[in-house]
Amino acid sequence: MYLEFETRASYNYLQKVISVLQEPICILGGWAVFLHVNKNFQKAQGRPYLGSRDIDLGFHFDKQSTLEQMKNSSLAKSMELLQNKLNFKPLSFRLLKDLHTETEEEIQEGQKVPTHFTFPLYIDLLVDFIPTNFKNVFHFQPADEPLLRFVFEKDNYREELKQFNKKLWLPKPELLIATKINALKFRDKEHKKLKDICDIFALLWYSKEKSLELKEKLDYFVPLTKVKKTVSIINQSDYQKASQQLNHSPEEIKRVIELLI
Numbered sequence: 001m002y003l004e005f006e007t008r009a010s011y012n013y014l015q016k017v018i019s020v021l022q023e024p025i026c027i028l029g030g031w032a033v034f035l036h037v038n039k040n041f042q043k044a045q046g047r048p049y050l051g052s053r054d055i056d057l058g059f060h061f062d063k064q065s066t067l068e069q070m071k072n073s074s075l076a077k078s079m080e081l082l083q084n085k086l087n088f089k090p091l092s093f094r095l096l097k098d099l100h101t102e103t104e105e106e107i108q109e110g111q112k113v114p115t116h117f118t119f120p121l122y123i124d125l126l127v128d129f130i131p132t133n134f135k136n137v138f139h140f141q142p143a144d145e146p147l148l149r150f151v152f153e154k155d156n157y158r159e160e161l162k163q164f165n166k167k168l169w170l171p172k173p174e175l176l177i178a179t180k181i182n183a184l185k186f187r188d189k190e191h192k193k194l195k196d197i198c199d200i201f202a203l204l205w206y207s208k209e210k211s212l213e214l215k216e217k218l219d220y221f222v223p224l225t226k227v228k229k230t231v232s233i234i235n236q237s238d239y240q241k242a243s244q245q246l247n248h249s250p251e252e253i254k255r256v257i258e259l260l261i
Helices: 004-020 029-045 067-071 074-086 134-138 148-153 173-184 190-206 211-218 224-232 236-246 250-260
Strands: 025-028 055-059 089-091 094-100 118-127 158-163 166-171
Touching (some): 004 074, 004 166, 025 029, 025 148, 055 074, 074 094, 074 118, 074 134, 148 166, 173 190, 224 250
Parallel strands (some): 025 166
Antiparallel strands (some): 158 166
């Protein structure tokens, strides 16, 4: 699905990103799934679970956050650290660094490199709430993930672990499944849709909790009607492609995901 270089570079920078940020650091998306399932996946298959191209970070705001609170927020401090220490460039709600696909080194500003030798590494910055006047402080419209609030407000909706000598917060598997269900129908790129399908299956099959337990917990975050509608858009071709990534049969992947409905 992704080139080995892309996921390797992303993982290497995930470590660097974690090393410069203040803890606790909330990891979302593909790397959060990886950190949940990789141990069991590797034990079963003798290889690591699928990596991610992008790095997703989560941040908390109160709806009534003041301008001063936003200027001193974890998001503001993190953006400053990532730009000043790791040389990421702001691009809307993301931070960007271009890497050379052959040398795996950062492409310097003004350096001319053909597009096919360029890998854009993104850090996506997601917030649970968008306070009034957010744009006045940060000068961009953020991507929001309302389910993130559970991670920050209640410790039973997050898993805390020590990774790369820092405290990380991961959304619990049922929360990650919920975010994938919500995102799946909006995917306009095939590889994004396929990765969501793989991640949903992996969380159901390789997490510490049993699939039916996760299904029961998912009901709290996403209505069953919405889950059914989302699962219905996964076709046989999707299951076949996911099978090639996961080394499970298309029928098994379909059966496990349909446990959700």
